Amino acid sequence: MAEVKQAAEYLEGAETEENINIFHPESQLSQYIPGGYSHSRCLKLKGKAMMFAVLAIAGCAIMFFGYDASVMSQVNTNKDYLRLMGAASGSDRDSAAVGGIVSVWFGGFAIGALMVGSYADGIGRLKTIQLGCLWALLGAALQASAQNITWMTIARVIGGIGCGHLNTVVPIWTSELADAHMRGTFVAVEFTLALSASTLVYWMEYGCTRTQSEAFSWRLPLGFQAVFILFLMVAVPFYPESPRHLAKQGKLDEAREILTQCRIKPEAEKIEEEMQGILAALRLEARSSVQSYWSMLFKKDAFHTRRRIMLAGGIQVLQKLTGIDFIAAYSPEIFALAGYSSNKSALLAGGNFISYTASLAAAIYLADHIGRRRLMLTGSSAMGVLLIIGGVLAHEVTRSKQVDPGKTQQYGAVVASILYLYTFIYGSTWLTTCWVYPTEIFPLVTRAKGAALATVAFSLAGGTINEIVPYLITAVGFWVFIIFALINFTMLPIIWLFYIETANRNLEEFDLLFSTKSIFVWRAEKEFAAMKAGEREKIENVVKVTDA
Helix, strand or coil: CHHHHHHHHHHHHHHHCCCCCCCCCCCHHHHHCCCCCCCCCCCCCCCHHHHHHHHHHHHHHHHHHHHHHHCHHHHCCCHHHHHHCCCCCCCHHHHHHHHHHHHHHHHHHHHHHHHHHHHHHHHCHHHHHHHHHHHHHHHHHHHHCCCCHHHHHHHHHHHHHHHHHHHHHHHHHHHHHCCHHHHHHHHHHHHHHHHHHHHHHHHHHHHHHHHCCHHHHHHHHHHHHHHHHHHHHHHHHHCCCCHHHHHHCCCHHHHHHHHHHCCCCCCHHHHHHHHHHHHHHHHHHHCCCCCCHHHHHHCCCCCCHHHHHHHHHHHHHHHHHCCHHHHHCCHHHHHHHCCCCHHHHHHHHHHHHHHHHHHHHHHHHHHHHCCHHHHHHHHHHHHHHHHHHHHHHHHHHHHHCCCCHHHHHHHHHHHHHHHHHHHHHHHHHHHHHHHHHHHHCCCHHHHHHHHHHHHHHHHHHHHHHHHHHHHHHHHHCCHHHHHHHHHHHHHHHHHHHHCCCCCCCCHHHHHHHCCCCCCCHHHHHHHHHHHHHHHHHHHHHHHHHHHC
């Protein structure tokens, strides 16, 4: 209980110290960036209408991510593209070149995320989105017009920077606007649209390869990315800024007004309670010396920022280790392992995208009703079991090809069903969780930088795995299923021990949760409950004195 007392005293001191300057003006860089928030032109919608409008624009931004992340799946097999990239010789260099072009996008993604962390708190969420759109638009134009591998590599990096911007700042923006019980739902809806875009680009490419010239078949999908970006650039200036960002600037009336617009049931008392929570968090965070990337990573502080970084970055690495990339990005090759021809593998892979998208309908409900921890634990357990079954059956497919072709088709059909079920489970459990969690656990002062570092972890893990998987499939065949199954099972104790539940909690509550010294979930929750009980007791005492 000594730790509880120490943390409570720290928080109480932060809340009562009034002479600390908690307000900061926008960065001077902001005046050079067009668009952004304006009180006069901001949408005057309220309640559900405003939330639907926010979901629409956020969904468009995340649709771009889904589209951009999947656009190379059939471009990589286009003969005209491979010829221009110098990857049509039939040598091992071809795989390295194709994999390298895919992987450098993750490098750009990481750079974009770090850029967001460096100025999103200074210029605001909306202007950060505008900057991301400029990078993304340039990247789309360069990719669609690429003439050689150098050109394409640079274009992929620039496109990745744009995508990294949007995929880092948009979930932060929506988390800061949404009700506590709707944050998971918001991200689930956004990624439903992202997977819809992945499905769209897959079938667009499939149709183009069978009806258009080879050059048109890969240039059109790459250029089509600009449609999402142009819509965002036009629409974003009419949207509300994060109320937490406005409060940090001292624009309390505007922050309060936006909170009222964005709440389904905007009760005055609850709005004021939320505003006071934001101000208390700002007072607390003003005392922190951990505000740069360097200090976040290497300096010990009362917020336990390094622990939060490990959790936020860890969840992105873990989601890549579930095996989703080897199923989603290389699904034609995986279906080929199940014994299907190249054309049927492509059709099945496209169908898998539809199943993947449908899984998000379940995530929309589960994200906030079941909670983050249980979704991760359930998802990893189920995916591990499915991958073991899939690996055993894929082995039978390979063994029976020469002996009994009839059985090969039967085994292949079951493997295909398992892959569909696997992506459905991943989409309904892990996909939403890994993106909403990093936007929830950091304090306002380091939220953009924390989410950026988590996105860097996503990029490094994604780039590494996408570079390795083609070789892994070639080298070990069906054993790739077993490898990722074992990794899923290994993740279970890590999740159970260290990942705190974040669903249905106000963002400001996490400063209390992470003020405890214990890294273990059950101790942190116990101490948090004691601190909350102490707060309630103080409020009750004040009420009694007032009544008396």
